[in-house]
Amino acid sequence: MKKWDEIPVFMKNEQVKYYYNILKKKEQQIRIKRIFDLVMAVGLIIVLAPFMLAISVAIKMDSPGPVIFKQVRITTYGRKFHIYKFRTMVAGADKIGSKVTVQGDSRITKTGEFLRKYRLDEIPQLFNVLIGDMSFVGTRPEVEKYVHQYNDAMKATLLMPAGITSLASIKYKDEDQLLRNAENTDEEYVKIVLPEKMKYNLKALEEFDIFSDLKTMIATVFAVVR
Numbered sequence: 292m293k294k295w296d297e298i299p300v301f302m303k304n305e306q307v308k309y310y311y312n313i314l315k316k317k318e319q320q321i322r323i324k325r326i327f328d329l330v331m332a333v334g335l336i337i338v339l340a341p342f343m344l345a346i347s348v349a350i351k352m353d354s355p356g357p358v359i360f361k362q363v364r365i366t367t368y369g370r371k372f373h374i375y376k377f378r379t380m381v382a383g384a385d386k387i388g389s390k391v392t393v394q395g396d397s398r399i400t401k402t403g404e405f406l407r408k409y410r411l412d413e414i415p416q417l418f419n420v421l422i423g424d425m426s427f428v429g430t431r432p433e434v435e436k437y438v439h440q441y442n443d444a445m446k447a448t449l450l451m452p453a454g455i456t457s458l459a460s461i462k463y464k465d466e467d468q469l470l471r472n473a474e475n476t477d478e479e480y481v482k483i484v485l486p487e488k489m490k491y492n493l494k495a496l497e498e499f500d501i502f503s504d505l506k507t508m509i510a511t512v513f514a515v516v517r
Contacts, residue, residue, distance in 0.1 A: 292318055292450070299368050302446045310447035310496045320501055321451075327501070328427055332420040343414060346377055346406065353402040356382030359415055364432035366453040372424040374432055374453075375415035379403025410515050416455050428504040429454025430492040433485075440481045445489050447496060456511040459491035464514055 292315055295308070314321065347358045360378040363371050380398040399407065406412040419425040425432065432453030441448075454460075466484055495503070 292321065293368065301369065302449060304443040306444040307447045311450055313497060314450055314499065317499060323501055324426060324504060328420050331427060332417045336417050336421070339414060346411065349402050350378055354381060354400045363435065364453065365435055365438045365449070366424050366432055367449060367451065369449055375418055377406055377412040377415060379407050379412045413455055420455065424452065426452040426454050428456060428507045430457055431460055437481060437485065444493060448489070448492050451496065456507060457492060458495055458507055459488040461510055461514045462491060463488055
């Protein structure tokens with residue numbers, strides 16, 4: 292972790308410092324977390340390579356456009372990075388609608404609907420983990436416009452790398468259904484859904500250790516299977 296004096300100015304407040312002091316005492320576990328991420332990412336990329344190839348072919352056959360969808364998200368200390376996902380929507384979907392996807396969204400392709408249902412579109416994020424932009428467990432990375440809406444406490448989630456999964460992701464795995472009838476999807480997400488998800492994310496920071504990460508990963512598998 293960075294020294295407190297090196298933390299970006301926009302994150303320096305008393306609520307962030309509270310979580311910073313908790314995590315600072317667990318630096319050894321944070322190092323172990325990174326080693327675990329690297330080993331797991333390399334292993335899964337090798338094992339899932341044929342599967343990723345099959346998904347790529349299915350996406351190309353279903354609709355025109357790139358196989359991989361890239362979008363700028365925010366990770367540790369407010370740093371921008373490109374998150375990788377299998378494309379599940381029509382090409383250029385992020386330019387013709389909300390940043391939040393709702394159930395029944397007309398932009399979703401047939402193949403994309405299947406991939407999203409079983410969270411298979413997230414597989415390319417293994418490369419984000421390998422690079423160091425993300426971790427297996429952590430707060431899901433938001434687009435910059437939503438990060439600008441963070442209150443002081445929410446900014447503490449930027450002390451750790453963004454994650455592929457989290458307890459909040461499991462609890463709100465059907466958030467597209469929650470927002471389906473919203474008059475203003477972006478506004479309702481920021482005012483209602485995001486604050487509730489952040490309660491779980493901040494609690495995870497307080498209780499962080501390697502074993503809690505493992506429990507979250509196992510819970511994610513069961514959630515997807517269900």
